[in-house]
Amino acid sequence: QMQLVQSGPEVKKPGTSVKVSCKASGFTFTSAAMQWVRQAHGQRLEWIGWIAVGSTNTNYAQKFQGRVTITRDVSTSTAYMELSSLRSDDTAVYYCAAGSGIWGQGTLVTVSS
Amino acid sequence: DIQMTQSPSSLSASVGDRVTITCQASQDISNYLNWYQLKPGKAPKLLIYDASNLETGVPSRFTGRGSGTVFIFTISSLQPEDIATYYCQQYDTLPYTFGQGTKLAIK
Numbered sequence: 542q543m544q545l546v547q548s549g550p551e552v553k554k555p556g557t558s559v560k561v562s563c564k565a566s567g568f569t570f571t572s573a574a575m576q577w578v579r580q581a582h583g584q585r586l587e588w589i590g591w592i593a594v595g596s597t598n599t600n601y602a603q604k605f606q607g608r609v610t611i612t613r614d615v616s617t618s619t620a621y622m623e624l625s626s627l628r629s630d631d632t633a634v635y636y637c638a639a640g641s642g643i644w645g646q647g648t649l650v651t652v653s654s
Numbered sequence: 655d656i657q658m659t660q661s662p663s664s665l666s667a668s669v670g671d672r673v674t675i676t677c678q679a680s681q682d683i684s685n686y687l688n689w690y691q692l693k694p695g696k697a698p699k700l701l702i703y704d705a706s707n708l709e710t711g712v713p714s715r716f717t718g719r720g721s722g723t724v725f726i727f728t729i730s731s732l733q734p735e736d737i738a739t740y741y742c743q744q745y746d747t748l749p750y751t752f753g754q755g756t757k758l759a760i761k
Contacts, residue, residue, distance in 0.1 A: 576750065578698070586690075586698065586741050586752045600748040603655065636697055641688050641745070642709060644697035 543567035545637055545645035552651045558625040561648045563637035570618035571595045573639035577611060577622045581633040589635075592620065627652045656680050656744050660753030666761045673729040675756045677720075677742035685721045686746035692755075693738045701740075702727065734760060 548562040563575070577589040590601035592611045599611050605624070613620045620637055627650075634647040657680035667673050677687065685705035690698040700709045702718035705725055715730045729736055737760055742753040 578752075580692075585755045586692065586743075588743070588750050588752060591748065591750065602749045638698075641703055641743075642700045644699075647697055 543643050545639060545643055547637060547645040547648045550649040553627050555628055555652055555654055557627055558623060559627060559650050560621055560623040561635050563620040563645050565618040565639060571615055575620045576638050579633040579635045655749055656747055656751050658742055658744055658751050658753040660742055660756055662756060664757040666759045667732050668761045669732055669734060671732045673732050675727040675740055677725040677753050679723045679744055682722050683744045683746035686744055687725050688743045689718055689727045690741045691738045
């Protein structure tokens with residue numbers, strides 16, 4: 542079946558970086574744009590960014606500009622989201638999604654000293 | 655960026671009630687709007703796409719309508735399993751943006 546499987550939970554120190562992976566199966570990876578979304582505990586969904594269908598074009602929410610990089614590796618059907626200069630308020634569950642309908646299970650990133 | 659204003663932010667209703675949520679875009683987004691259901695510990699679930707199209711497998715009690723700047727999401731007969739937070743998302747213009755969510759509770 543169509544699914545996205547994300548990497549496991551991470552605990553990071555402030556100021557460091559995290560890279561979350563999102564492996565696709567059951568559908569043509571290059572046929573879907575990939576978006577990344579996060580939700581801090583009890584907070585609203587927050588759109589982080591997007592990588593285009595079949596290309597390396599990206600777009601990021603202004604809030605994350607300069608700190609986030611979204612990439613995709615076609616050879617392994619895997620997308621990545623790297624967030625740098627982590628702060629405590631980056632603690633959240635991070636989701637990848639192919640288009641709008643296929644979502645990963647979420648990755649908890651905890652930023653704590 | 656396009657701002658999505660969702661209302662109400664929370665609501666309480668009884669099983670069997672009709673529930674309506676509104677999402678207003680700060681500019682015309684045609685029909686490029688999704689509605690999602692989010693339950694604790696679960697990934698967002700797409701319910702409605704293109705403002706009014708029901709995602710495969712989603713019960714028909716969920717409906718969406720609207721175009722331009724005003725969108726309406728309706729649950730025709732609230733069920734206990736519908737307790738969740740609901741979000742709209744526009745995908746007309748990057749960056750794609752979400753409403754602030756509507757938390758639904760059972761009265």
